[in-house]
Amino acid sequence: xxxxxxxxxxxxxxxxxxxxxxxxxxxxxxxxxxxxxxxxxxxxxxxxxxxxxxxxxxxxxxxxxxxxxxxxxxxxxxxxxxxxxxxxxxxxxxxxxxxxxxxxxxxxxxxxxxxxxxxxxxxxxxxxxxxxxxxxxxxxxxxxxxxxxxxxxxxxxxxxxxxxxxxxxxxxxxxxxxxxxxxxxxxxxxxxxxxxxxxxxxxxxxxxxxxxxxxxxxxxxxxxxxxxxxxxxxxxxxxxxxxxxxxxxxxxxxxxxxxxxxxxxxxxxxxxxxxxxxxxxxxxxxxxxxxxxxxxxxxxxxx
DNA sequence: TGTTCTACCTGCTTTATCCA
DNA sequence: TGGATAAAGCAGGTAGAACA
Numbered sequence: 088x089x090x091x092x093x094x095x096x097x098x099x100x101x102x103x104x105x106x107x108x109x110x111x112x113x114x115x116x117x118x119x120x121x122x123x124x125x126x127x128x129x130x131x132x133x134x135x136x137x138x139x140x141x142x143x144x145x146x147x148x149x150x151x152x153x154x155x156x157x158x159x160x161x162x163x164x165x166x167x168x169x170x171x172x173x174x175x176x177x178x179x180x181x182x183x184x185x186x187x188x189x190x191x192x193x194x195x196x197x198x199x200x201x202x203x204x205x206x207x208x209x210x211x212x213x214x215x216x217x218x219x220x221x222x223x224x225x226x227x228x229x230x231x232x233x234x235x236x237x238x239x240x241x242x243x244x245x246x247x248x249x250x251x252x253x254x255x256x257x258x259x260x261x262x263x264x265x266x267x268x269x270x271x272x273x274x275x276x277x278x279x280x281x282x283x284x285x286x287x288x289x290x291x292x293x294x295x296x297x298x299x300x301x302x303x304x305x306x307x308x309x310x311x312x313x314x315x316x317x318x319x320x321x322x323x324x325x326x327x328x329x330x331x332x333x334x335x336x337x338x339x340x341x342x343x344x345x346x347x348x349x350x351x352x353x354x355x356x357x358x359x360x361x362x363x364x365x366x367x368x369x370x371x372x373x374x375x376x377x378x379x380x381x382x383x384x385x386x387x388x389x390x
Numbered sequence: 391t392g393t394t395c396t397a398c399c400t401g402c403t404t405t406a407t408c409c410a
Numbered sequence: 411t412g413g414a415t416a417a418a419g420c421a422g423g424t425a426g427a428a429c430a
Contacts, residue, residue: 352417364399369417386416 088265090273091280093133093147097343099126101289104340107309108297115290128177128231129161135231135252142166142262144273150281151214157281158210165222165273167263172211172226174204176235183238200228201244218279220272229255294345300360301333302340312362319362330363334371349386350376 095103102119105111111119129147136145143164150159164171181192189199208226215222227245230237235249247255300309301319305326311333314320319333338350341358348354352369359368376387 353415365417366399370398373417 088143089133089137089145089147090270091146091149091277093129096122096126096148098287098289099123100343104302104344105290105292105297107302107307108299109290109292111290118288124177124179125175129175131177131231132162132173132175132229135256136162139256139260141256141259142264143171143259144265144269146273146277149276151210151279152281153210153214153217156210158207160207160211163276164259165265165269165276167265167269169223169225170211170215170220172204172208172224174200174207174226174228176200176228176230177232178230179232179234181236181238184240201246204228204245214279215276218275220275222272292344294348294358297344298360299358301337301362304328304333304336309360330367331371331374334359334363334368335375338372338375350388351386 099119099122102115102122106119133145133147136143143166146160146163146165148159148161149163150157152158160172161175162173164173182197183190183192187199187201189197189201191197204226208224212224215224227247229247229252230249231252233249237246237248240246240248298309301311302309303311303321303324303326305328306321306324308321308323310322311319311328312322313330314327318327319330320327334355337359338355341348341355342350350372352365352372355372356363356365356368372387376389
């Protein structure tokens with residue numbers, strides 16, 4: 088049972104929106120790729136967990152602070168007598184272990200997921216103690232990608248490999264039903280969740296430097312143009328979308344990328360690359376947002 | 391096929407506000 | 411105080427759908 092659903096991280100959403108409007112550096116591209124892959128793995132884990140009934144209260148994507156240290160948890164499962172800490176990885180390819188260090192087959196050392204897990208477990212234990220929850224923690228790293236393999240792995244490591252997922256799920260299937268107290272604990276934990284990480288890492292961008300236009304809802308290209316009075320067409324994939332829906336998507340992008348900017352007809356008109364007329368933008372904004380102020384100072388707010 | 395209706399467009403003007 | 415700016419109002423035109 089999912090008590091807190093997973094949402095797409097703001098960082099990833101920003102990258103998704105910027106993709107069509109700017110050129111990423113190689114580092115940014117790699118970081119974006121890892122971010123997207125990691126999120127995909129987490130979503131796959133949620134879907135896998137939802138197949139069949141498991142007596143666990145699942146809390147996804149949690150962020151806490153303990154003694155000025157922020158830590159993130161991919162998934163937490165609250166059972167009748169313990170708390171499961173799941174660290175989800177979507178690694179692809181072959182890796183090997185040497186003296187507790189993790190390497191790719193190209194001999195590049197990567198951050199040890201086991202150390203990350205130990206750190207998260209330790210911080211979680213402190214956090215639970217602070218809020219008065221005294222349940223034992225069982226933590227494990229879940230590798231979701233069937234193309235992942237780790238050489239020199241030992242049995243003692245808290246790892247669930249893709250080939251072990253079904254047996255691991257069978258173990259969860261026999262858990263007794265969660266009592267009311269577990270729901271109360273889950274609510275208590277969620278109430279301490281922080282919404283924004285101070286460490287969000289996104290590329291620097293400015294309104295003037297980004298490409299303007301309406302991004303195609305199908306292929307993500309910015310090569311859209313008006314093909315009908317109320318329809319946009321994409322030159323790349325030939326898909327079509329209603330003007331209203333496309334403009335509203337663009338407003339959503341604008342709001343996330345420039346939260347400090349006011350929503351005005353001119354700003355959205357420019358952001359949409361003047362593909363849609365100023366009057367049409369005005370009509371759409373008026374219909375979906377609240378007009379605040381008059382004359383030069385007027386702008387739109389979410390109703 | 392022609393007519394009517396509706397929705398949306400552009401262009402111009404008006405109104406309101408900001409700011410040097 | 412007047413120029414600049416932003417949105418609204420209005421008029422006329424266009425395109426597409428519905429219908430006889």
